[in-house]
Amino acid sequence: MPYHPSHLTAFAFAAVLTLSMALAGPAHAETTAFPDAIESDPARLGWMVGSPPPPDRILRFEDGSYFRFPAMRWSVSHFRQLMPTINVSRGTAAAGRLRQALRDDIDDVTFLPMGSDRPMSWRDALLENYTDGIIVLHKGRVVYERYFGVLTREGQHGVMSVTKTFVGTLAAMMVADGELDPERKVEEYVPELARSAFGNATVRQLMDMTTGIRFSEDYADPNADVWAHAAAGNPLPKPADYQGPRSYYEFLQTVQPEGTHGEAFHYRTANTDALGWVLARVSGRSIAQLLSEKIWRKLGAEQDAYMSVDSTGTPFAGGGLNMSLRDLARFGEMIRQDGRYNGQQIIPKAAIADIRQGGSKEAFSKAGYALLAGWSYRNMWWVTHNPHGAFMARGVHGQALYIDPVAEMVIARFASHPVATNAANDPTSLPAYQAVAAYLMGRKQVTPEK
Amino acid sequence: MPYHPSHLTAFAFAAVLTLSMALAGPAHAETTAFPDAIESDPARLGWMVGSPPPPDRILRFEDGSYFRFPAMRWSVSHFRQLMPTINVSRGTAAAGRLRQALRDDIDDVTFLPMGSDRPMSWRDALLENYTDGIIVLHKGRVVYERYFGVLTREGQHGVMSVTKTFVGTLAAMMVADGELDPERKVEEYVPELARSAFGNATVRQLMDMTTGIRFSEDYADPNADVWAHAAAGNPLPKPADYQGPRSYYEFLQTVQPEGTHGEAFHYRTANTDALGWVLARVSGRSIAQLLSEKIWRKLGAEQDAYMSVDSTGTPFAGGGLNMSLRDLARFGEMIRQDGRYNGQQIIPKAAIADIRQGGSKEAFSKAGYALLAGWSYRNMWWVTHNPHGAFMARGVHGQALYIDPVAEMVIARFASHPVATNAANDPTSLPAYQAVAAYLMGRKQVTPEK
DSSP: OOOHHHHHHHHHHTTHHHHHOOOOOOOOEEEEOOOOOTOOOOOHHHOSSSSOOOOGGGSSSSTGGGGSSSHHHHHOOOOGGTEEEEEEOOSSSSOOOOOOOOOGGGGEEEEOTTOOOOEEEEEHHHTTTTEEEEEEEEETEEEEEOTTTOOOOOOOETTHHHHHHHHHHHHHHHHHHHOOOOOSSSSHHHHHTTTTTTTTTTTHHHHHHHOOOOOOTTTTTTTOHHHHHHHHOSSOOOOOOSSSOHHHHHHHTTTOOOSOOOOOTOOHHHHHHHHHHHHHHHHHHHHHHHHHIIIIITTTTSSSSEEEEOOTSSBBTTOOOEEEHHHHHHHHHHTTTTTTTTTTOOOOOHHHHHHOOOOHHHHHHHHGGGGGGTTTTEETTEEOOOOOOOOOEEEEEEEEEETTTTTTTTEEEOOSSSSSSSSGGGGGGGHHHHHHHHHHOOOOOOOOOO | OOTTTTSSSHHHHHHHHHHHOOOOOOOOOOOOOOOTTTTTOOOHHHTSSSSSSSSSGOOTTSSSSSSSSHHHHTTTTTTGGGGGGEEEOOOSSSOOOOBOOOOOOOOOOOEEOOOOOOOEEHHHHHHHHHEEEEEEETTTTEEEEETTTTTTTTTEEEEOOHHHHHHHHHHHHHTTTTSSOOBBHHHHHOGGGSSSSSTTSSSHHHTTTTOOBBOOOOOOOOHHHHHHHHHOOOOOOOOTTSOOSSHHHHHHHHHOBBTTTTOOOOHHHHHHHHHHHHHHHHHHHHHHHHHIIIIIITOOOSSEEEEOOOOSSSOOOOTEEEEEEEHHHHHHHHHHHTTTTTTTEEEOHHHHHHHHHHHHHHHHHHTOGGGGTTTTTTEEEEEETTTTTOOEEEEEEEEEEEEEEETTEEEEEEOOSSSGGGTTTTGGTTHHHHHHHHHHHTTTOOOOOO
16 A cells, blocks of 8 residues: 555655655746745755744754655755765875866856746856856866855765666666676666566666656656655655555566557656665675776765665655765766766776767657757766767756767756746756857857847 | 653654653662674664565664664664664864774783683674774774674764763863853743743853753653653654653753752753753854854764654754764764864863863762762763773763773774663773773783783
8 A cells, every 4th residue: 555645644744755756847947936045045044043043943853844845955965964874985085186267257148047037147047047057167266166055065965866877877887898798677676676676677778768658747646656665765664554665676576568669758756776785685785885886986086975775775766865965066077978977987998988978868858858959878978969978967946967069068066946947947057058168169259139 | 740651652652752761860870681783783684674674674763663672773873774863074174094003912902801810802892882983093004904794984863862962062161262151040031941041050060061950861650750751752643642742842841940059060961952052052153063163173083963853853962973983983083082183173271171170070970870989070071080091981771982091092982782871881891991091101011800
């Protein structure tokens, strides 16, 4: 019997995080009025400040208060203070140097938001998108870096579904290294999934999210699968009358088929959790350990990263990763440089090539993302197929890693946009990235015409 | 009404951590038989390994399984994976170098355990004490370093009540800097404590634990104060019928007087939590922030440290700190060098002098520590007053930082001894430290006579 979210309020609310991370469908932004970026600034609102903080400024994991807007703007930079986590160690060597060549003139770059005829400046777009931190690298140098609210250079922020991109990249590395066969069935690696919808899907179908699984994200439906996923992964004690799956792995075994594997792109968080299980089983290591050993220790990261875990210690592969903004930028720069960075080949070139070539545009088009026409999805990367061959990692509430090979540009952004779908911030993000790319390439900045 | 621990089993068990940290009374070791260090090795027992781990190898915060021996031997190196925590940032600079001059011959140094006539080797004492990691610095160089079980150089371990020493040191720094007046009453800094037993105590009495407060640690008594302390600080959701204090700060306000302030040393964890509140109120910063700003960022630490927090985000000042072994050693070396380390004066010399001179031996003697005759307690440091002027930080289950100024030696040790009082490991620890000190000073190693 599926877990009914209205049954035990506190527990269900605490599941909001996982839910929200899972949200990335093609829905358009609601037009609900939210306080703007200045009014909702978490530093201004003083969450969790004081000894003790005022009662109305205390945020708790258990009652869901931490993830209601605008409190969520504090929480995305403090997940560790709210829930158990596992480290992604950087090791103890000195961090790699990020050279700077700051260009504050980027603030005045303008662009036309999608569907709008009013030019907007880069500076204004940062507020419009509730940006918490943004960094632009050009030819490997920091040309722009800003932090807002409670995020600092030394802070860490949830990357939400950008986590999926890290997991997909790990899988692509293991494929390139011959450790993982993408054409084998999932059940061959994880027999426990044989009777679930994942069992007869291929690893490649997981990696590209073309499985045919039932995973409803209809929040109005108390029997929606997404509630069961969230409840299963919630690390808090389960209510006494709870009957559902008690971990991510238990949940995955309950997922039912819907449609046919390999036909269409369906963005479903559960695919990444299943892929995470495959990688853990193949390697004998958790996703957190894999990330540390294969990427983080080699990247010259300046901080450890961390992941949220369920009650059995399994990291949330679909959305539980947190890191510093500069380290996300380092990861992007490493990808841009075909996997070679910090003096070593971290990711096989073949894996990078496979990411950049993208997936099936036809399969992608069936998902109906109105703002992402012509894109594809490969190894859990979003590939624009634009003239610059740009590709992205995307996470709910505006997390982004945007790599533009032609402009030799990498943008990493953390945000806490009130609307839980990127369709709400894409119109003022994607054209802004393209405008800065053109600007950095030396094209004359022209105020866009109507 | 005090919270009754047997009322809601899961919640009460989860409180065990806090309880155990609080335990450091003069009680003698029980003679209960426990599996030895090899049999109880957490790596050998395979806790939390696998995808998923076998059911009998999964440890949970909520049911207390994580802190039963021998599972506790895994948990002390993985608190972060079990509960919410707050970072103590090292910043992002390169770590300070710890030079090495290894002396493996230390393994063969022998000593006479207290109350025994059979010599024991240093090597054997490590197993006897369920050591998880130990490092010896001589003249600032690493002469000995070992890790056991699941702890590695890059891991982190709970320092338990060594946390108190960090908080006491912060207080001594703020006194030396004129930011805190040790002779003022606690209620002058924290008016909320006016009606508790702490209100009319001086800050100095908190710092030296000579307050007269009622804080029973009788585990057989379900109304013992220690249960209420643990339940209040537990970050898990409170049971629906829970009536007690809901945070460390709320608990502190309920503490009742017993005896007279300033007469005798009484080791009570609540004193440190109250001191933490004073420091937070005076500085406008949490203990975690203070540790980061005043010590960790300056020390050349190679890893961030972290602290457990209650449900209002207050770090557990009495015992919630975790760090790497090498960073604990760096802290000890900085203290040994009169506060100057890593190219800067981190702690005022006056504060170090005040620690080293110790507290009242008379007040200390009233606490009845049979194994620690002639010692005193000052600024939450344990001062031996032995011929070398050695002084220590001590945490339950065998955590130790031992500083011997005459031998120019610092020893940092993490352990997971099954018995929750240091009286169980002191007999094979304190004489061992003294023997290594003598050995490093070049005294001829002689097998101790009966």
